[in-house]
Amino acid sequence: MISKKRVYKFIIRALLFSITYFFIRTFIFHATDINSTIMGAIAGGFVGFLFQFILTKPVESKTN
Numbered sequence: 001m002i003s004k005k006r007v008y009k010f011i012i013r014a015l016l017f018s019i020t021y022f023f024i025r026t027f028i029f030h031a032t033d034i035n036s037t038i039m040g041a042i043a044g045g046f047v048g049f050l051f052q053f054i055l056t057k058p059v060e061s062k063t064n
Contacts, residue, residue: 010052018045
């Protein structure tokens with residue numbers, strides 16, 4: 001089972017990626033279509049979250 005703390009870290013990383021992608025694409029590369037930039041940022045954050053979630057090893061419970 002994956003801990004809640006780890007899932008929250010993944011969500012924060014995904015949000016930071018989305019926000020960073022949006023600002024870089026909009027202000028540095030001067031994207032002409034804001035809607036596609038927003039959708040790309042959301043999709044990229046979601047894919048990053050899923051990728052991290054899939055590759056995470058479950059935490060084994062220590063029962064004696």
